[in-house]
Amino acid sequence: MATKPVLPAAAALAAVLACACVSPGSPESAPPGSAHAAAADASKGARIYADCAGCHGATAQGTANGQVPALAGQHYSVIVKQLLDYREGERWDARMESVMAEHRFDDDAQIANVAAYIAGMRMPPAGGGSGIGAEHGATVYAQHCASCHGPRGEGDGEEVIPRLAGQQYMYLRRQLHDAVDGRRPNMPADHVALLAPLDVDDIDGLAEYLAELAI
Ligand code: HEC
Ligand code: HEC
Incomplete structure (x- = not known):
């Protein structure tokens, strides 16, 4: 342990990243796009999730081989951001990019609905x-x-x-x-x-x- 390099202080990093993470309450603090939690309909999301279950599992626990992550209980805002990132090519994964294309997730409400459903599951x-x-x-x-x-x-x-x-x-x-x-x-x-x-x-x-x- 003593020989390990010293990591940058997390507090300093927090200060820097805070510029990217906007303060709660400002208009930008809502997830990007129009995928806002308030308008989300988890029951519609459950129907969309049926197409995700083949990979992520019926209970959204992912797979032990590390290919597919657990999603259940993830924060709504995080799910929305990651889906938008795959859609916009800002996060790379051929499987998720094709899911986003096939589902025509150009309608942000769909993203909001499925995210609301997943966020309510237990991990x-x-x-x-x-x-x-x-x-x-x-x-x-x-x-x-x-x-x-x-x-x-x-x-x-x-x-x-x-x-x-x-x-x-x-x-x-x-x-x-x-x-x-x-x-x-x-x-x-x-x-x-x-x-x-x-x-x-x-x-x-x-x-x-x-x-x-x-x-
Ligand atoms: C300053 C705040 C901050 C610190 C400190 C920090 N993280 Fe993060 N972490 C984030 C944010 C914000 C994201 C989301 C980035 C994105 O949108 O892809 C993230 C994403 C991640 C992810 C990806 C999760 C996923 O399922 O996609 C992992 C894994 C992770 N962090 C691990 C760590 C570990 C391990 C440490 C400590 C060594 C750490 N983080 C320290 C803010 C932080
Ligand atoms: C063909 C298999 C497959 C299908 C179908 C699929 N996914 Fe994924 N998903 C993956 C894989 C693999 C990853 C991890 C990719 C990576 O490493 O970036 C992933 C990652 C994710 C992430 C990022 C999780 C995190 O912790 O950062 C979210 C959110 C997600 N999927 C949601 C969905 C939703 C919603 C659906 C259905 C509309 C879906 N996925 C359908 C395979 C799939």
Whole structure:
């Protein structure tokens, strides 16, 4: 541990990213587009979700192999942002980009409806790691991530910060590596800079810890 590089202080990063995350209450704090929560209809969203279930699962728990993330219980604003990012080519994944195209999600209300439905589902802990690195992961998390993602990995819907608790272990590992390796363009540069100094044990530990967290 003593030989590890010192990570940039999360507080400093928070200050920088705060410029990107607008303050609650301002008009920009609503998710982009016209996909606002108030107008969303979760029962219509349930019908749309039937087409998502083939990959994300009937209960939206994702897959243990890390290909498909759990979605259940994710914040509405985060789901909307990620779907818009895939639609606009700001987050890359051939499967999700084709889903967005096939569904003609050019109508933002559809995005709002499906996001409202998913946000109301329950996400139990995914687990999936060996558990060995979880304790180390908890330490790294508390130091560098909890200030934004919350003490229990709960995220923050107002600030469009994803919930990480209960997410699939392999998916979390993949996202962290993808972000550092430049395969996740919608991850803010300052966030990438925070992750870059993490070593393999840090990333593995973080993923193990988060996958086992229940809210
Ligand atoms: C063909 C399989 C497939 C289908 C169908 C599919 N997804 Fe996905 N979805 C994926 C994969 C794979 C990823 C992870 C992609 C990545 O790494 O960026 C993903 C990622 C996501 C994410 C980002 C989650 C996060 O934590 O950042 C959201 C939100 C999402 N999907 C919603 C949906 C919705 C809503 C539908 C239905 C309209 C849907 N997906 C249909 C495979 C699929
Ligand atoms: C300054 C606030 C902040 C800090 C500190 C921070 N994050 Fe994030 N994180 C965010 C935001 C905002 C996003 C959403 C980015 C986007 O829209 O793609 C995010 C996204 C993520 C994602 C992608 C989630 C998904 O399902 O798509 C992962 C994984 C993640 N962060 C892990 C971490 C870890 C691990 C740490 C600590 C080493 C950390 N973050 C520290 C704000 C932060």
